[in-house]
Amino acid sequence: MNNLKTFTNGIIRENPTLVLVLGTCPTIAVTTMVANGIGMGIAAAFVLICSNVVISMLRKIIPDTVRIPCFIVVIAGFVTIVQFLVQAFAPALNDALGVFLPLIVVNCIILGRAEMFASKNGVLASALDGAGMGLGFTLALLLMSTVREILGAGTWLGYQVLPESMDPIAVFRLAPGGFFVFGLLVAAVALITRGRVSHKEASGCTACPFADQCAKASEGGAK
Amino acid sequence: MAKEYLALILGCILVNNVVLAQFMGICPFLGVSRKMDSAVGMGIAVTFVLVMATAATWPFYTYLLLPRGMAYLETLSFILIIAALVQLVEIIMKKYTPSLHKQLGVYLPLITTNCAVLGITLTNIDKTYGYLQSLVNAFGTGLGFLLAMILFNGVRSRIDSAEGIPDALKGIPSALIAASLVSMGFMGFSGLIEGIFG
Numbered sequence: 001m002n003n004l005k006t007f008t009n010g011i012i013r014e015n016p017t018l019v020l021v022l023g024t025c026p027t028i029a030v031t032t033m034v035a036n037g038i039g040m041g042i043a044a045a046f047v048l049i050c051s052n053v054v055i056s057m058l059r060k061i062i063p064d065t066v067r068i069p070c071f072i073v074v075i076a077g078f079v080t081i082v083q084f085l086v087q088a089f090a091p092a093l094n095d096a097l098g099v100f101l102p103l104i105v106v107n108c109i110i111l112g113r114a115e116m117f118a119s120k121n122g123v124l125a126s127a128l129d130g131a132g133m134g135l136g137f138t139l140a141l142l143l144m145s146t147v148r149e150i151l152g153a154g155t156w157l158g159y160q161v162l163p164e165s166m167d168p169i170a171v172f173r174l175a176p177g178g179f180f181v182f183g184l185l186v187a188a189v190a191l192i193t194r195g196r197v198s199h200k201e202a203s204g205c206t207a208c209p210f211a212d213q214c215a216k217a218s219e220g221g222a223k
Numbered sequence: 224m225a226k227e228y229l230a231l232i233l234g235c236i237l238v239n240n241v242v243l244a245q246f247m248g249i250c251p252f253l254g255v256s257r258k259m260d261s262a263v264g265m266g267i268a269v270t271f272v273l274v275m276a277t278a279a280t281w282p283f284y285t286y287l288l289l290p291r292g293m294a295y296l297e298t299l300s301f302i303l304i305i306a307a308l309v310q311l312v313e314i315i316m317k318k319y320t321p322s323l324h325k326q327l328g329v330y331l332p333l334i335t336t337n338c339a340v341l342g343i344t345l346t347n348i349d350k351t352y353g354y355l356q357s358l359v360n361a362f363g364t365g366l367g368f369l370l371a372m373i374l375f376n377g378v379r380s381r382i383d384s385a386e387g388i389p390d391a392l393k394g395i396p397s398a399l400i401a402a403s404l405v406s407m408g409f410m411g412f413s414g415l416i417e418g419i420f421g
Contacts, residue, residue, distance in 0.1 A: 024249040029246035080295060080298055084295070099349065105298060106302070108336060175244050175246065176403040178403075179399050179400065179406055180399070180400055183392075183396040184400070187396035
């Protein structure tokens with residue numbers, strides 16, 4: 001029961017993208033097409049599960065003071081593996097994701113889960129947490145790329161859905177559309193699930209491992 | 224020659240703005256843009272680290288990884304170099320320029336995981352820029368980030384003081400929608416480089 005809760009936590013209640021608002025960069029950058037959104041989601045989920053498992057196994061060995069660099073090394077190792085796999089088996093996806101594939105290293109969802117969960121919990125729970133969070137991230141990307149591809153290109157996963165006579169609204173596939181759709185989706189989730197999701201802070205940064213420093217920084221630095 | 228670099232810098236700042244057109248560094252863009260001081264501090268710190276990181280990673284890749292056929296290690300080694308560099312800069316700053324450390328120190332730990340830094344160092348390799356070109360690109364990108372932070376700080380302070388925003392839109396959603404409008408404004412600059420230098 002408890003394990004199930006750990007797993008489902010990431011999908012809705014603490015959805016990393018739409019509730020915690022982490023990993024914004026890839027969310028906006030790659031969701032122009034459904035295929036890219038799903039590819040990014042799966043790649044990040046793979047890294048998330050593997051790094052959660054390894055970090056959970058190493059949690060008693062890693063000294064507390066250097067834990068962040070250690071986590072980053074583990075994550076970067078798995079990202080390199082994913083880069084190899086994608087280059088070999090999905091070269092089109094590799095071209096579409098571009099620099100955002102290696103940038104999974106600095107995706108704060110992954111570092112955030114390492115810091116908040118895997119470094120404090122057992123291997124099985126960490127794996128489930130990674131799977132849940134990865135699925136939540138993938139679903140959020142799927143939702144967002146669905147909106148953007150249908151409105152921006154008139155297609156879904158490459159199939160024509162809107163009648164050809166309708167001109168697609170190209171701006172939805174460009175930068176402004178990305179910010180706009182993401183903002184509306186976060187607002188919609190906040191509206192629908194009000195009270196039931198853990199909306200801790202309006203800023204959404206609370207789940208980030210650097211939240212303290214960021215809060216200090218946004219206060220205007222040292223005064 | 225100088226014209227080429229000027230075009231590169233201008234392109235980085237206005238046309239291919241790192242936040243508004245390349246979607247990198249959105250976390251600090253949303254998280255640290257509430258106050259003008261912190262927006263400027265973060266922007267300067269990012270520019271500084273970007274140039275330093277490029278200065279370190281480009282030779283490392285070109286003279287160490289590439290000739291030995293270990294180019295696949297770039298992601299892993301770059302993030303380590305950036306993390307170590309940020310730590311080093313912080314230590315040196317603390318020791319020799321305490322006043323500067325007081326102003327920028329608080330932003331430094333955040334920059335390791337700023338995707339703009341890793342992203343730009345990787346892009347420089349990807350686009351096969353030369354050393355000087357990479358440094359100019361990093362500097363221009365940092366300036367673009369600084370500009371985006373300053374502009375967005377102005378927009379943000381208007382939104383924060385606005386009345387009548389629905390509850391669901393308060394905070395991040397309204398900031399994202401505002402960012403969408405700012406980014407749409409920046410789209411107006413596309414074609415600028417061809418227009419001036421072409």
